[in-house]
Amino acid sequence: MKRRDFLITAGASFFAGGVSSLGLSAIGAPISSTTNLKLQHTNFLFREQPTNKLVSLSQNAPPPVIYGLQDQPMKLNVINGLDEYTAMHWHGLRIPNKMDGVPYLTQLPIAGGETFNYEFTPPDAGTYWYHPHCMTMTQMVSGLTGVMVIKEKIECGFNSEEIINLRDFRLNNSDQLKQPYTLRGAARAGTFGNVMTANWLKSPVYNHQAGSLVRLRLANTDTTRIYSLYLTSTEGQIIAWDGHPTEHQILMPTEKQPLLLGPGQRVDIACKMPPLEGQTINIIAKVRANKKLMASLLSIGQDQKRSLKELKPLPKNPVTEPDLKNAKTHEIIFGWSPEGTEPNNGFCGSLGKTFWSINRTPWPGDNSENTSPVATLKLGNSYLLRLRNSSPNLHPIHLHGLVFKPLRSNKRKVLPNWTDTFLLLKNEVVDIALVADNPGDWAFHCHVIEHQKTGLSGYIRVV
Ligand code: C2O
Ligand code: CU
C-alpha cells in the first residue's frame, strides 16, 4: 500500500478543492462530504506470514485517516460488513449525543449487514480518532482504530504533515492474532501486544523536505500500552494535546524525560526537519530498558531553511472556560469492584469477569435498568470532578462529548490544557474542571479496554 503517495494526493486535492469538507486516505477514495466506511475482515503482512481475520475498512490496509474541516458537516455511513454487532465512536469530538456511537447509551448496536449514518459538524479542529464502541475488545484488538483529522479553517504554515497511529498487535508464532486478553492482564495493567506498529508498519520511514516544517500528529490507539515517547530532535514544539491547541507549554520530550501517551491520547508536534538530505528525526518508544524505533522522518532534497517562528499559532477551539468559583464538586473513585460482583455485559459482550468499578459500582450491563449515571450535571453549569485512583494501576480516563482541564494533582504538576483523556497515575488524585455544555449521557471509562470491559465504565448525564 502506498500510503505516503496517497496522503499527498488527498491533502493536495483537499486544499485545492476548497469546497470538499471531507477526505479519506484510502487508495482511490473520492474526496467528498459523504463517505462510506465498511467494516470488513482483511489480512495484513506484519511478519513472515499474513495475519488473517483483522478488522479494517479496506482490504490489506489499516483503517484510513478520515479528514474533516472544522464547522463543516460530515456524513459517515458505517456499513457493518461483519457478522457481529458494532457501533462507531468518534473519540474527542464534541458532537450531539445521538452521533456518539455508544451502544444502548446513544444508539442500538448496528447488526451485521446494517448501516448507520453518522452525521455531525465537528466544532473543534485537531487530531481525533475513531473506533468501535461495541465489541470493543474484539474489533479494536483486530485492527479497527483509525485517526481522524479535523482541519483548521486557516493554514498555519506547515510544509507537510505526518500522521502516526501507534498500536500493537498480539501475534502467535504463526503470525495469527492471539486471544486478545488474559484475565491476569485484565485485573492488572492489561495484556500487551508483541508487535509494535506505526500505521500498521514496523518502523516506517516518511520523506519530508530537508529544513521544512512538518506537523506530526501522534495518536495512541492501542488497547493497553502507555507509550513512553521521545524524538531524536528537540527542534520542535508541542502545539496541541488531545486535539486542542496547548495554552500551557508542554516541553519537548527527551530520552530522559519521555512523554507518556496513554491509550486514546494524541499529541501534535511542530517539527523542523534536519537541514541535510539523509538526516532523520526518529520517533522512539521506550519499553523498559529498550528503545524501539516506531517511525522516522527522513530529510530529502534541498534545505528549505524554514523556522518554527514562521508558524502561525493554532487558533483556539471554542471551548468555554469553567467558572471555578461556582463549580460544584463530585468525587469519583476508580478502583476494584466489590467481592462477588457478577460479570456483566460491557459494550456488547462480556469477558466473563468483573475486576473494576467507578465509585465501587462496576458497569451494570449495557441494557440494565440499574445503569444510573456516575454524576448528573446541569446543562451550562461548571463542575469540578475529583478523580481518585485507588489502585496501583494506571488508568487513561476518558470522557465523551465534553472536554476538561486538569487543575491539580497530589503527585505532580499538571498543565491545564484541554483534554478528553487523562492518564491517572498510581494512587493519583486529580481535580479536573469542565462546563457541562453538551446535553446527553456521556460514556466515561478507562481506555485500557480490558479495564473498560471488566467494570471500569460508567456515564455522566448532562441535562
Ligand atoms: Cu475512545 Cu469511549 O472511547
Ligand atoms: Cu470517546
Ligand code: CU
Ligand atoms: Cu484502567
